[in-house]
Amino acid sequence: TSQVTTTRDNTPLLPNVKNIIAIASGKGGVGKSTTASNLAVALANSGAKVGLIDADISGPSVPTMFNVEAEQPAVKQENGKNLIIPIEQYGVKLMSIGFLTPSDSAVVWRGPMASSALKQFIGDVEWGALDYLLIDLPPGTSDIHLTMVQTIPVTGAVIVTTPQKVALADATKGLSMFRQAQINVPILGVVENMAYFTPEELPNNKYYLFGKEGGRRLAEKFEVPFLGEIPIVQSIRESGDSGFPAVMKAGITEKAFSELAESVAR
Ligand code: ADP
Numbered sequence: 219t220s221q222v223t224t225t226r227d228n229t230p231l232l233p234n235v236k237n238i239i240a241i242a243s244g245k246g247g248v249g250k251s252t253t254a255s256n257l258a259v260a261l262a263n264s265g266a267k268v269g270l271i272d273a274d275i276s277g278p279s280v281p282t283m284f285n286v287e288a289e290q291p292a293v294k295q296e297n298g299k300n301l302i303i304p305i306e307q308y309g310v311k312l313m314s315i316g317f318l319t320p321s322d323s324a325v326v327w328r329g330p331m332a333s334s335a336l337k338q339f340i341g342d343v344e345w346g347a348l349d350y351l352l353i354d355l356p357p358g359t360s361d362i363h364l365t366m367v368q369t370i371p372v373t374g375a376v377i378v379t380t381p382q383k384v385a386l387a388d389a390t391k392g393l394s395m396f397r398q399a400q401i402n403v404p405i406l407g408v409v410e411n412m413a414y415f416t417p418e419e420l421p422n423n424k425y426y427l428f429g430k431e432g433g434r435r436l437a438e439k440f441e442v443p444f445l446g447e448i449p450i451v452q453s454i455r456e457s458g459d460s461g462f463p464a465v466m467k468a469g470i471t472e473k474a475f476s477e478l479a480e481s482v483a484r
Contacts, residue, residue, distance in 0.1 A: 231340060231370055234347040235269075239482065240366065240375040240403065242396070244388025246357040249411035249448070250378045251279040252458050253478070254354040256465040257376075260479035262309035263465070266349040269304065271339045272314035273366070274356045275332040281316040284308065285461025291317050294344070301344045308463065311348070313339045329361035336365050358388065359395045367401050374406035376445065376482065381410055381432030389433075393440050406445070406482060408437040413447035424449075445481045448474045 232238070241257070243250040251274060258270040272280035281287045284307040291313070292303045304311040315335055327335070345351060353372075356362055366372060375396050379389035389408070396403040410433025414424040427450065437444035448454070451471050457464040465475040 232345060232348075232351065235345060235351045236349050237373040238351045238353065238370055239406065240353045240355055240363075240372055241378065242355045242363075242375050242392050243357050243378045243385075244390070244392040245379075245385045246277065248357075248378055248380045248385050248389075250274075250357065251283060251354050252454060252464075253376070253378045253409055253411060253448070253475075254352055255280060255283040255458070256463045256471075256475040257479055257482065258310045258350075258352050259308050259463045260465045260475045261350050261352075261483065263476070264479060264483070266483070267347060268309065269311040269313070269345050269348045269351040271336070271351065271353045272312070272316065273336050273339070273362055274354050275315050275327045275335065275362065276356060278314045278316035279458075280312055280314040280354060282461060283458050283463060284310070284312055286312065287316070287461075289317060296344075300342065302338075302342055303344050308466065311345060313343050332356075333361050333365035336362055337369055340369055359392065363395065363401065367403060372403045374404040376406050376409060377436075377442075378409045378411055379433050379436060380412045380428045381426070381430060382428040383432070385428075386432045386436055389436055390439075393436070393442070405440065405442040407443035408433050408440075409445045409478060410434060410447040412450045415450040443481065446474065446478050448478075 241254040258268050262268045272278045286305050286307050289305045291305055293300050304313045377389055379385045412428050414426050416424055434444050454464045454471055464471040
């Protein structure tokens with residue numbers, strides 16, 4: 219195969235990373251980056267060593283979600299090679315295209331450029347020893363997905379979807395892609411985000427704004443684990459925008475994301 223799991227000098231890539239987990243979605247805006255960020259922090263809170271690559275080239279949101287928008291990674295020389303030092307926040311080592319481009323500029327990435335950026339994030343960043351390296355993929359299917367599986371041995375993929383029909387249709391394509399022969403990445407399971415809304419004044423009511431249990435049915439159809447549902451909560455959006463992942467605050471969302479981390483760690 220064309221698997222490139224070594225560097226030019228034949229040392230294996232990421233030899234000290236135990237699990238590489240891709241976070242994928244069919245559609246944009248379903249909460250893939252929110253899930254990736256909270257999952258990363260939840261895993262770190264459980265004592266694991268965690269890294270997160272933001273490979274969502276056209277819409278990198280990790281710098282905002284971790285409140286490190288102004289940070290620029292340092293570079294050091296090692297054995298004649300430049301190594302990028304990841305930004306560390308909330309116990310998670312981070313690398314994002316957002317650190318390398320001005321946040322308000324529209325960077326148009328051709329497929330090969332985006333792919334070489336991901337390769338750089340894998341091969342030229344000092345990740346060190348990690349229990350989990352999460353990769354926040356762009357929505358849909360792209361060159362990046364192919365580059366990822368050709369560059370590193372991906373342990374498994376988590377699919378994030380909302381319960382509505384249009385999101386599920388795209389999530390189905392995403393799921394099928396991971397199962398294709400040339401990709402062949404195990405599906406760790408499906409996360410149903412924005413599963414329901416419960417108003418504060420009506421704590422026993424659940425409103426299924428985007429439809430009910432679509433993610434659960436998707437998991438059943440493909441015979442993969444259902445990893446759980448995350449409700450629509452204003453504080454999840456607020457904490458994403460303010461750079462403090464929701465899992466850091468005690469409450470219903472902390473529980474949902476911690477349980478997700480437990481299922482992924484299993
Ligand atoms: P994607 O990575 O799939 O494009 P994001 O994670 O960036 O999606 O989420 C899109 C928007 O929806 C963000 O503003 C985020 O804060 C918000 N969001 C995601 N999940 C939830 C949720 N469960 N409750 C409330 N807001 C959410």
